[in-house]
Amino acid sequence: MGSVTRGGAVVLMGLLLAAVAVLSVAGPARAADVYVQVTPSRAGPGELVGIRASCRSTREAASVESEAFGIVTVHPQHGYLSGTATISTHTRPGTYRVKLLCVEGPNASTMLTVTAGGHQPPRPDGPPQPHPSRGPATGFGGADGGPDLGALVLPGGLGITVAGLVLAMLAARRRGPRTPH
16 A cells, blocks of 8 residues: 555545545435324225324424324324324315324425215224324334334444544554665
């Protein structure tokens, strides 16, 4: 490996630090963490739907509103906001907006399709339950509710790379030029 001059090392370190600063500032927008989901996304009047949502802070309750069921409160549960709503028996078939109203920050919305159909009969062991149309999006294939480590991947990798380069430069500097004996 060739020797690195002091000026070259300073320029290299400056470029690496600038890249780290740009990438950490221009990271993915956190607005993607604000969402609302309704399960199932198609249901009839009188049926119960599950609501899963996330605001910037999932430690405070938020409101979800729709012409299909009115206003309901979603409460913190396992790292997201959760609740249920019953579609009004007077709701006509059609597509209705479901809007999440966060206490702080941006809001989100999704659509709910109300079908022609009947009332879901209550189960003998309790109230009707929503029927998920797919599994939860938990990320990394792990259980939901854990810390979100996805945002640490890029900065952590860059930090390890910069630390490795600094150590390599210090080691090369400490050895000094090799002269044959």
